Amino acid sequence: MLKVSALSVDIVGSDGVAARIVDDVSFDLAQGETLGIVGESGAGKTMLALAIMRLLPAIARPSGEILLGGDNLLALSETDMCAVRGRRIGMIFQEPMTALNPAQRVGTQIAEGLILHRSLAQREARQQAIDLLERVRIADARRRVDCFPHELSGGQRQRVGIAIALALRPGLLIADEPTTALDVTVQKEILDILDELVSDLRMSLIFISHDIGVIGRIADSTLVMLGGRKMEQGPTARVLRAPTAAYTQSLLAAMPRRTRGSLARTQEPPR
Amino acid sequence: MSGPALLEVRHLTRDYKLRSGDGLAARTLRAVDDVSFAVEQGSVLGIVGESGCGKSTLARIIMALDRPTVGEVVFEGESLFALSAGALRQRRRDFQMVFQDPYGSLDPRHAIGRIVAEPLHLGGALTRSERTMRVAEALEIVGLKATDAARYPHEFSGGQRQRIAIARALITRPKLVIADEAVSALDLSVQAQILHLLMELKERNRLTVLFISHNLGVIEEIADRVGVMYAGRLIEIGATRDVLHHPQHEYTQRLLDAEPTLDVIGRSGHRSAQASG
Numbered sequence: 001m002l003k004v005s006a007l008s009v010d011i012v013g014s015d016g017v018a019a020r021i022v023d024d025v026s027f028d029l030a031q032g033e034t035l036g037i038v039g040e041s042g043a044g045k046t047m048l049a050l051a052i053m054r055l056l057p058a059i060a061r062p063s064g065e066i067l068l069g070g071d072n073l074l075a076l077s078e079t080d081m082c083a084v085r086g087r088r089i090g091m092i093f094q095e096p097m098t099a100l101n102p103a104q105r106v107g108t109q110i111a112e113g114l115i116l117h118r119s120l121a122q123r124e125a126r127q128q129a130i131d132l133l134e135r136v137r138i139a140d141a142r143r144r145v146d147c148f149p150h151e152l153s154g155g156q157r158q159r160v161g162i163a164i165a166l167a168l169r170p171g172l173l174i175a176d177e178p179t180t181a182l183d184v185t186v187q188k189e190i191l192d193i194l195d196e197l198v199s200d201l202r203m204s205l206i207f208i209s210h211d212i213g214v215i216g217r218i219a220d221s222t223l224v225m226l227g228g229r230k231m232e233q234g235p236t237a238r239v240l241r242a243p244t245a246a247y248t249q250s251l252l253a254a255m256p257r258r259t260r261g262s263l264a265r266t267q268e269p270p271r
Numbered sequence: 272m273s274g275p276a277l278l279e280v281r282h283l284t285r286d287y288k289l290r291s292g293d294g295l296a297a298r299t300l301r302a303v304d305d306v307s308f309a310v311e312q313g314s315v316l317g318i319v320g321e322s323g324c325g326k327s328t329l330a331r332i333i334m335a336l337d338r339p340t341v342g343e344v345v346f347e348g349e350s351l352f353a354l355s356a357g358a359l360r361q362r363r364r365d366f367q368m369v370f371q372d373p374y375g376s377l378d379p380r381h382a383i384g385r386i387v388a389e390p391l392h393l394g395g396a397l398t399r400s401e402r403t404m405r406v407a408e409a410l411e412i413v414g415l416k417a418t419d420a421a422r423y424p425h426e427f428s429g430g431q432r433q434r435i436a437i438a439r440a441l442i443t444r445p446k447l448v449i450a451d452e453a454v455s456a457l458d459l460s461v462q463a464q465i466l467h468l469l470m471e472l473k474e475r476n477r478l479t480v481l482f483i484s485h486n487l488g489v490i491e492e493i494a495d496r497v498g499v500m501y502a503g504r505l506i507e508i509g510a511t512r513d514v515l516h517h518p519q520h521e522y523t524q525r526l527l528d529a530e531p532t533l534d535v536i537g538r539s540g541h542r543s544a545q546a547s548g
Contacts, residue, residue: 257491
């Protein structure tokens with residue numbers, strides 16, 4: 001459903017010198033598949049996601065091809081791209097506090113896309129917002145729909161973020177470090193919800209994280225990035241259990257023993 | 272516990288008064304609830320728990336940056352809050368802190384030398400050359416160069432900044448360092464280096480560390496003993512191996528289960544817990 005070919009992103013400074021922050025990355029994503037993108041800070045993970053959403057900062061120049069169901073997103077007009085965002089690709093961000101509007105009730109924020117894109121009436125949109133909140137397992141959705149973000153916990157806010165991304169039933173969800181700001185027990189709940197959505201609705205998911213443990217849990221296939229480049233890609237179990245790239249091996253070796261699990265017996269941390 | 276306790280915390284409780292919006296019924300939040308433990312000299316005690324469990328409030332009280340509502344902090348047999356202001360000031364050089372954010376905790380306008388030397392004012396008068404020597408010594412302990420003293424925080428990476436923060440904590444030659452989520456903001460490979468540095472300091476300098484983290488994997492790497500906090504209470508404490516492999520408390524088990532490990536890869540393993548699979 002998504003085919004990214006030779007995608008590069010250059011940042012052009014005021015002196016005209018370009019820095020390549022995403023360098024010749026290609027991958028395919030099938031319907032219903034979850035792709036994990038893992039790497040450390042500065043690897044280019046977020047820039048890759050923003051390039052797909054066409055939300056890169058103005059100084060960034062993407063090149064290559066991003067095919068979504070046959071449309072090259074990099075060639076679309078901004079107007080056409082607006083119809084893609086939300087409707088065909090939903091995005092979930094890391095910080096559920098800053099991604100939500102603090103001055104608007106969460107129901108209004110979920111309904112916004114439904115009213116804009118689907119021309120639903122207020123009442124219908126509200127009912128759908130409640131359904132969506134139930135879908136992401138928010139208890140007492142009928143009451144919570146009228147809450148402001150500050151009245152919700154971090155985990156609940158991230159569920160609202162997922163509900164917004166889900167509202168227009170896009171075929172593709174991009175989640176950029178969606179559980180990084182959350183406690184592990186809450187993280188587990190969010191991963192369960194995402195997993196269920198992908199299975200039940202046959203959505204495709206790009207899950208970006210620096211956390212290899214989380215990637216191992218959710219992703220069918222995994223792409224490892226360093227310095228804007230793809231280091232390796234393959235089925236998650238293969239990449240994490242038998243990595244071919246030296247960088248993946250060093251990442252795994254740097255993990256705490258507990259998180260590495262059974263791998264701990266074969267690999268020692270760097271000195 | 273075999274050796275003498277460097278730090279002992281007895282029945283610590285900290286209440287915060289919450290003002291409600293309308294100024295009527297004020298509630299009390301018990302951030303730390305009857306916490307007691309002891310830390311042996313030269314050992315690492317890990318404190319693990321999720322946001323809001325009281326870990327950082329506990330750290331602030333042990334650092335004498337906040338006072339408990341009830342209870343006492345005993346350092347080498349002396350109750351910190353019974354000390355005079357002057358004596359407490361003298362004592363402060365024995366316990367130092369390393370914070371989570373290596374960007375927020377270093378003043379960007381000051382050179383590294385000045386940042387690292389700052390706690391030295393606790394130790395009384397030193398000559399200029401003594402100060403320079405102490406700064407160089409601290410920077411070298413954490414794997415930086417003496418010449419780095421002239422540079423500024425923005426010239427360093429996140430991991431190097433955390434080394435600078437550790438150098439600042441070590442410059443008074445403290446007996447106890449409290450590290451509050453000190454590696455949480457770092458990339459994995461850098462995190463491993465900083466953990467290794469702390470373990471080296473423990474071995475070589477008999478440094479005692481109170482290591483606060485939400486990450487069980489990190490705690491297992493570094494801590495000799497671990498205490499688990501939940502809703503302000505210390506619900507379990509013991510040797511790290513025992514607590515992580517044979518947890519006594521249901522919440523500890525829940526924490527362990529929630530943390531992803533590479534033992535189970537893929538959604539099938541993940542979903543097997545659900546009946547519908």
